[in-house]
Amino acid sequence: MSTVAPPSRRPSAASTEPLHILDEVFGYSAFRGRQREIVDHVVGGGDALVLMPTGGGKSLCYQVPAIARHRRGQGVAIVVSPLIALMHDQVGALEEVGVHAAFLNSTLSLEQAQHVEREMMSGRLTLLYAAPERVTTPRFLAQLDSLHERGLLSLFAIDEAHCVSQWGHDFRSEYLGLSVLHERYPAVPRIALTATADEHTRADIIERLQLQDAQVFISSFDRPNIRYLIVEKDNPRAQLLRFIRDEHEGEAGVVYCQSRKKVEETAAWLSGEGIAALPYHAGLDAAVRQRHQDRFLREEGLVMVATIAFGMGIDKPDVRFVAHLDLPKNIESYYQETGRAGRDGAPAEAWMAYGLADVVNQRRMIDESPAGDDFKRVQRGKLDALLALAETHECRRVRLLGYFGEASEPCGNCDNCLQPPATWDATEAARKVLSCIYRFRQHGGGYGPSAFGAGHLIDVLRGKNTDKVAQYRHETLSTFGIGADLSEQQWRSVLRQLVALGHVVAEGEFNTLGLTESARNVLRGEVQLQLRVAAETKRAGRSGRVAxxxxxxxxxxxxxxxxxxxxxxxxxxxxxxxxxxxxxxxxxxxxxxxxxxxxxxxxxxxxxxxxxxxxxxxxxxxxxxxxxxxxxxxxx
Missing domain, CATH: 1.10.150.80 (HRDC domain)
Structure with missing residues (x-):
């Protein structure tokens, strides 16, 4: 907790010492974590790759060096940023603390842009924010050449650096051209920053941005103030509404959906239920998107229902929850999106509803993409890691941090720690599922190796005499009715976990089921399967939240x-x-x-x-x- 410091600590406004700048400009008495190491390295002219979680203070890692170098007469820092909203907020915040900053983007008139360029070329600006596609244009590079020749180019900061990697979750081709900065201005320090990058993505960032000689600073990925909760889908709208009303009524939050249609329907439905909600996706008119984003940033208690088009660079500190109604593509996406909650360090929650269709859809999108086999293989591995997080019986934070190579102890603040899930020996149930799929293949005649989906499979297992069962005479199968002891929800849970574990695949437009090679070992009883009991995760009360x-x-x-x-x-x-x-x-x-x-x-x-x-x-x-x-x- 902060305390009042003695007034004598206020330094001279001309100070170039980083700690004095931190105090005088931003009002903080000490750096956090590895910030001081990073700042000193960049102030001294070194290149850096910085991995720091959202809310960890990445922006200070280049803003303080930019101010220090500017005060030493070394000119303007160029900040490469992919989002207009982030530029506006960062510049507004810097001007509020007395740092001369500006942006160049499409929102400016010709006269305004020319004024910013004059400020840049004079060396009066401390920081200039611009998008990667602008930075790499011949005209802008010519301006940088002029600044460099006069010793007025202090540093380059490349924000959201994971966008340069094709292995990352948010690849943007315009970032590839940023290698020109090292080629053209090798003596100007560069700092690349991201909140999310696994080992593969880090290596790609280093290679594509030519940061081989950069010092790599990896902070802890842990966000201890965020509570992670993942529930089985069972009327997900009702589950979401209950979550918001019970825990976050009147608070700001983000709800992620996979499709634009679902975004609009969910926002309208929440509004009808008395929750102040707005939609956001790339298909909306640009003016509408901007208006909704501005309202979310400026008003209290709004819920933004959005596709992944919303969020990167959104600096709102008091987002109290992030909810997912659909499974993200991978752990990096999940970590990045959930990291938008609780940037102020106060308690926040990351909630996700997850079901069989999510697993099937994500696998199908990978399989049907036009990408090469190597890319698909990597994406399947990333999805498998996310599914392991969703299905784990153990601490979710341990699993999440482990993905990024960070060892940790059980957190005591995720759903699995607070209410350890019940598990059961599902080996025989799994064998029944796999055997039934195998019988479909034998019995199907001309129907191919995967002619039936989850609903029909469960009907056969439970012995239901439906029209489809009669049509294909599946009441004659040896597996008909052998699963009558389990409910439909329990069978869906078993099947979902078998798909997540890779023993069952869902194929084609109709998500029909097939067996993988690993299913043989399960069928033979050579593998024991301990699965989660099918039940929605119970809510754990948060002390002090509700009086x-x-x-x-x-x-x-x-x-x-x-x-x-x-x-x-x-x-x-x-x-x-x-x-x-x-x-x-x-x-x-x-x-x-x-x-x-x-x-x-x-x-x-x-x-x-x-x-x-x-x-x-x-x-x-x-x-x-x-x-x-x-x-x-x-x-x-």
Whole structure:
């Protein structure tokens, strides 16, 4: 928890020492984790590849060096960013703390763009944000040449660097041209940053960006404030609604769906249920997308229902949950998407509903893609790792971090740790499933090796006399009725886990079932299968989240514990912040994060010196807002 630091710690505005810059500009008294190592390395002119989880402070790793090098007369830092929204927010936040920054993108008029270019070419700018496709144009490179010749090109920061890798989850071909930066300006330091990259993707980033001599900094991938929950699908809309109402009513969240149609239907349905929800996908008009994104960033308590087109670079700190109604493509996607929750360090949840159709659809998309065999093989391996995370009986965090090569202990804060799932010896049940699929193949005549899907398989196992059973005379099979002791839900769970384990495949347009080579060992009884019991994961109550009587507790209202008087001050500060944010056309968190307001409310500083010692209050913000904050605290 932050404390008020002595006023003497405020340094001279001309300081080029990184810790002084961190304090004076951003209002933080100490670096976190490996930030200091990274900053010193880049300030000294070294190249770096930085892997740091979302919310870990990646932006400071290039912003502080950019400020230090600019103050030393080394010019402007070029930040390569793939998203307009991220550029706008980062520039707005930097200008708020007194750092001269700008962006070049399609939202600017010709006159505005020319003004930014003049600021860049003069060396007055500290940071310039631009998209990769702009950075690699002949005109922009000619401008960089001029800056470089005059010693006014301080560094390159390549954000979302995983986009350069074809093995990554968000490959963007325009990133491939960024190798020109090393070829053209080898003495200018480069820092590539990403929150998500396995070993294969890291190697690809290094090769494609020519970072072979860069120092690699890998921070822990752990986000301990995020609770991971994965439930079996059983009316997923109702499950989602229950999750939001029970745990996150009135809070900001993101719900990911696979298709545009499902996004729009889910957003409309949530709105009809009284949840403030907006849709977002690439098929919407650009103006609508921008309006919805702006509302999500600036308003409190909105739920964004979106495809993966939404999220990368979204810097909203108070997203309290991320929910998946469909299975992501791989663990990298899952980690990146869930990482958008809880950037402020306060408790957040990653919830996913997962079923047999998800497994089948993801495998089919890989199999039917036009990609080469090597790429498909890698993608199948990534999907298998995600399925193992979904099906594991053990700590989900241990499994998730293990994928990125990080050893850990059970977290005590995921669904499996809080309520260990029941398991059962499903070897015989699995053999019944596999045997029934095998009998279909023998009995099918001209129907091919995989003529039937999950529903019909379960009907046969449970001995149901349906029209389809009669049509194919499957009541004569030796497997007819041998699974009457299990429910349809239990059989779906067994089948889903057999598909996830790779013993069964679903093929073709109708997801008909077939056996893999590994199914032989299971059929022969040579493999014992311990599977999860088919049941939705029970919700684990979060202490302090809901007060007695059903009302939300004070713990929900602020990121630190506040007494009643301090909570009043906190709410007054939030009201003042909202007015400032509207006046400046900025998201509220760019003015001050909730954590800073909560500390002000708790400590109730009575002077500018005391206020200036609170974490997150830099010199420029102290000058701009200090007296107003003291006034609000006094009135509160």
């Amino acid at each position: 007695k009587g059903g009302g939300k507790s004070a713990a929900k209202a602020a990121p630190v514990d506040l007494d009643a008087a301090a909570l009043d001050r906190f709410q007054a500060l939030k009201g003042w912040r909202a007015e400032v944010a509207r006046e400046h056309n900025l998201p509220a968190y760019v003015v001050f994060h909730d954590a800073a307001l909560a500390e002000m409310a708790r400590l109730q500083p009575s002077s500018l010196d005391e206020l200036g010692g609170i974490s997150g209050v830099g010199a420029k913000k102290l000058e701009a807002y200090g007296r107003e904050i003291l006034r609000v605290l006094g009135e509160g």
